Amino acid sequence: MAGAVTIKDIARRVGRSVTTVSRALHGYSDVAPETRELVQRVAQEMGYTPNVMAQRLQKQRAETLGLILPTFGPRFSDPFFSEFVAGVGNQAAERGYDLLLSTRAPGEEEMAAYRRAALGRRVDGFIIIRTRARDERIHFLRQLGFPFVAFGRTAETDDFPYVDEDGEAGMRQIAHHLADLGHRRIGYLSPPLDLMFAQYRLEGLRRGLAERGLTLDETYLRIGALTEQSGYALALELLSRSEPPTALACGNDLLAIGAVRAAQERGLKIGSEIAISGFDDIPLAQHTFPPLTTVHQPIYQIGKRVAAMLIDLVEGRPLAQRQVLLEPEFVVRQSTLP
Amino acid sequence: MAGAVTIKDIARRVGRSVTTVSRALHGYSDVAPETRELVQRVAQEMGYTPNVMAQRLQKQRAETLGLILPTFGPRFSDPFFSEFVAGVGNQAAERGYDLLLSTRAPGEEEMAAYRRAALGRRVDGFIIIRTRARDERIHFLRQLGFPFVAFGRTAETDDFPYVDEDGEAGMRQIAHHLADLGHRRIGYLSPPLDLMFAQYRLEGLRRGLAERGLTLDETYLRIGALTEQSGYALALELLSRSEPPTALACGNDLLAIGAVRAAQERGLKIGSEIAISGFDDIPLAQHTFPPLTTVHQPIYQIGKRVAAMLIDLVEGRPLAQRQVLLEPEFVVRQSTLP
DNA sequence: CACCGCTTCCAAAACGATTTGGAAGCGTCG
DNA sequence: CGACGCTTCCAAATCGTTTTGGAAGCGGTG
Numbered sequence: 001m002a003g004a005v006t007i008k009d010i011a012r013r014v015g016r017s018v019t020t021v022s023r024a025l026h027g028y029s030d031v032a033p034e035t036r037e038l039v040q041r042v043a044q045e046m047g048y049t050p051n052v053m054a055q056r057l058q059k060q061r062a063e064t065l066g067l068i069l070p071t072f073g074p075r076f077s078d079p080f081f082s083e084f085v086a087g088v089g090n091q092a093a094e095r096g097y098d099l100l101l102s103t104r105a106p107g108e109e110e111m112a113a114y115r116r117a118a119l120g121r122r123v124d125g126f127i128i129i130r131t132r133a134r135d136e137r138i139h140f141l142r143q144l145g146f147p148f149v150a151f152g153r154t155a156e157t158d159d160f161p162y163v164d165e166d167g168e169a170g171m172r173q174i175a176h177h178l179a180d181l182g183h184r185r186i187g188y189l190s191p192p193l194d195l196m197f198a199q200y201r202l203e204g205l206r207r208g209l210a211e212r213g214l215t216l217d218e219t220y221l222r223i224g225a226l227t228e229q230s231g232y233a234l235a236l237e238l239l240s241r242s243e244p245p246t247a248l249a250c251g252n253d254l255l256a257i258g259a260v261r262a263a264q265e266r267g268l269k270i271g272s273e274i275a276i277s278g279f280d281d282i283p284l285a286q287h288t289f290p291p292l293t294t295v296h297q298p299i300y301q302i303g304k305r306v307a308a309m310l311i312d313l314v315e316g317r318p319l320a321q322r323q324v325l326l327e328p329e330f331v332v333r334q335s336t337l338p
Numbered sequence: 339m340a341g342a343v344t345i346k347d348i349a350r351r352v353g354r355s356v357t358t359v360s361r362a363l364h365g366y367s368d369v370a371p372e373t374r375e376l377v378q379r380v381a382q383e384m385g386y387t388p389n390v391m392a393q394r395l396q397k398q399r400a401e402t403l404g405l406i407l408p409t410f411g412p413r414f415s416d417p418f419f420s421e422f423v424a425g426v427g428n429q430a431a432e433r434g435y436d437l438l439l440s441t442r443a444p445g446e447e448e449m450a451a452y453r454r455a456a457l458g459r460r461v462d463g464f465i466i467i468r469t470r471a472r473d474e475r476i477h478f479l480r481q482l483g484f485p486f487v488a489f490g491r492t493a494e495t496d497d498f499p500y501v502d503e504d505g506e507a508g509m510r511q512i513a514h515h516l517a518d519l520g521h522r523r524i525g526y527l528s529p530p531l532d533l534m535f536a537q538y539r540l541e542g543l544r545r546g547l548a549e550r551g552l553t554l555d556e557t558y559l560r561i562g563a564l565t566e567q568s569g570y571a572l573a574l575e576l577l578s579r580s581e582p583p584t585a586l587a588c589g590n591d592l593l594a595i596g597a598v599r600a601a602q603e604r605g606l607k608i609g610s611e612i613a614i615s616g617f618d619d620i621p622l623a624q625h626t627f628p629p630l631t632t633v634h635q636p637i638y639q640i641g642k643r644v645a646a647m648l649i650d651l652v653e654g655r656p657l658a659q660r661q662v663l664l665e666p667e668f669v670v671r672q673s674t675l676p
Numbered sequence: 677c678a679c680c681g682c683t684t685c686c687a688a689a690a691c692g693a694t695t696t697g698g699a700a701g702c703g704t705c706g
Numbered sequence: 707c708g709a710c711g712c713t714t715c716c717a718a719a720t721c722g723t724t725t726t727g728g729a730a731g732c733g734g735t736g
Binding site for chain 1: 724
């Protein structure tokens with residue numbers, strides 16, 4: 001690590017003040033063209049790169065977006081997160097922002113992480129992901145007046161900027177699809193209901209079935225975790241009933257992948273003997289056998305959009321649209337087709 | 339955003355200098371016990387949180403680790419990365435470091451990102467992942483003398499700190515396993531060979547077969563991308579030959595998952611009619627049907643370890659072990675068993 | 677000549693912390 | 707009483723930048 005070149009070194013070399021050098025580098029009009037060129041040439045020659053920390057201290061801006069992923073345990077395999085992170089990260093980089101990433105299980109430690117990052121002005125704003133019915137993160141940031149944009153809504157208030165997909169609409173389409181294929185015994189594997197998106201999706205299923213004159217048999221409703229593991233176990237449970245469901249809707253793709261394995265293990269032909277659907281359209285959904293009927297969410301794009309909104313917010317630009325609800329796209333593949 | 343409490347505010351309130359406040363907060367011995375308590379109490383009351391940017395400028399340390407994921411295109415679904423990132427992130431958080439994450443496709447822009455972050459002293463060190471045979475990142479950081487730790491080795495030099503799994507040993511075991519099961523026509527789907535790990539694994543396969551008196555038929559060797567897509571396409575290709583392979587080893591799990599789908603589509607019973615193996619043991623590997631025989635890498639743990647080494651390096655602590663080669667664990671599941 | 681306006685420059689303050697190099701006050705000892 | 711040592715404190719410098727509020731010099735004008 002060679003001693004880094006500072007603005008002072010340049011000033012000394014060109015025989016001007018640091019003020020002038022700084023202004024020359026930023027193209028201010030009160031420096032003579034020859035001086036500007038000289039300064040810029042010398043800066044280039046000396047390999048000058050501004051010290052970001054100093055810039056940030058002076059500007060009182062971290063130029064950093066915070067993203068704390070709510071994950072349990074060390075295994076962190078949700079492809080949903082990876083894609084979202086990529087979207088956020090790339091948008092941030094494009095606008096000159098850093099992305100500060102960590103993972104924390106929901107709870108006290110999580111809140112401590114938010115507090116530290118916000119109060120220590122380590123980030124300019126947060127991105128909240130996987131909102132909960134009663135979301136303390138949103139609570140905290142709202143009362144602090146700290147900038148944030150959420151991916152998802154919450155049950156408590158509507159007064160904050162967010163992007164969300166209309167999960168209810170998506171799941172209604174699945175309900176219609178299954179009902180129209182003639183299914184009457186329809187099971188549903190739901191993620192935990194304190195997650196907002198799980199509520200919307202369940203509600204969508206109920207409404208969609210109702211619109212076809214059906215009701216969800218509550219004994220076919222199972223609530224599990226957000227893992228294939230859980231999907232596998234719950235599906236086995238339902239499939240071993242005396243009157244097993246002929247269709248199995250799942251609250252996300254990971255659950256569906258587990259359900260697919262369970263059905264395969266029981267020797268069921270997926271599509272004809274049992275229909276299985278997912279939700280999210282993670283990359284893997286096209287690569288199960290058979291490929292998964294699901295609802296597509298442009299997760300990468302949502303990540304970019306959320307980041308863009310947050311940056312606008314942080315920089316004091318007015319938001320074109322403070323709350324965005326995206327219409328999801330229903331994707332029929334073989335896992336529900338005879 | 340209320341005006342944040344600074345050390346100066348505390349000083350004013352307790353009627354001491356900022357020096358004393360700073361020293362009191364850090365528990366220096368040259369401040370009277372009563373003063374220390376007073377200061378700490380007042381700091382607490384006023385809700386003081388140190389301004390990290392100022393601390394970092396003064397300490398000349400970013401307290402931040404850089405990790406640039408080499409990904410192509412917007413879809414970034416590699417579960418391998420997610421888990422690694424979680425390991426790095428959590429270790430960093432534990433030691434009070436931030437993780438600066440971005441994604442960049444290998445090439446000029448990638449190198450520019452390294453340059454900017456390093457020269458702007460935006461990070462204290464880098465973690466290099468997915469090393470390449472000729473790795474310009476390692477080149478650059480080495481000649482700059484900038485701290486870094488790699489996950490993986492490179493063909494050019496051995497003189498840098500790294501952690502790697504012994505991919506050759508792992509793949510040798512797979513070769514033995516398949517040979518011992520009686521397979522003679524063994525296909526291999528390899529990731530691109532400019533990736534170091536792909537070279538080791540291919541080499542391991544060759545050596546393992548040789549140790550059983552077999553040689554790899556080069557016409558059964560296919561090189562593809564790191565995706566299920568690619569595994570699917572290449573497997574179909576091999577399976578449609580007049581003499582298809584009876585076993586298909588794959589250079590990573592994603593390729594294997596694609597191969598599984600291809601085999602299922604052709605109506606082959608996996609395990610008995612065709613054996614398929616992966617490498618990495620990503621979480622999904624246990625949830626394919628049938629579950630995948632593979633080689634386990636403790637990716638999360640490796641992430642933690644690499645981060646810990648980098649932090650030691652950055653803080654000038656001597657490394658207990660500068661180069662670590664981990665013995666991988668062979669995991670037999672049903673995808674290779676009759 | 678006195679004044680004005682324009683161009684070009686810069687000293688100093690500021691951002692919020694840490695560190696350096698004393699200084700003041702007080703008791704003790706020879 | 708003077709010297710010394712100990713405890714407790716602090717002014718000022720520093721980290722590397724940006725910004726503020728002029729100042730100097732010069733030519734043109736009334």
